[in-house]
Amino acid sequence: MKADPERYGGIYKELAEILGDAATIKIWKRFAGLNITFPQKLYSKEYRRKFIVENIGTMKPGDMAKALGLTERRVRQLISEIQKERTGN
Secondary structure, eight states: OOOOGGGSOTHHHHHHHHHOHHHHHHHHHHHTTOOOOOOSOOSOHHHHHHHHHHHTTTSOHHHHHHHHTOOHHHHHHHHHHHHHHHHTO
């Protein structure tokens, strides 16, 4: 089946444009009839913390914030928490 986003309606058209026909149909089969809200935060707390720990000496907080979808202020807070845990304070 040739990819043709124009055959779909509403959000399915957008999905087909981004993901293609096969993925759109899989999503429809799995979630048809449900209302789905996508949270702003893509990554889990555990992953965000692990990412910061792994990159604390090599990336600027602003760059980490962009990569994680957080504010720079929040990244700095997490860095502070991580450093306190490491020193035992």
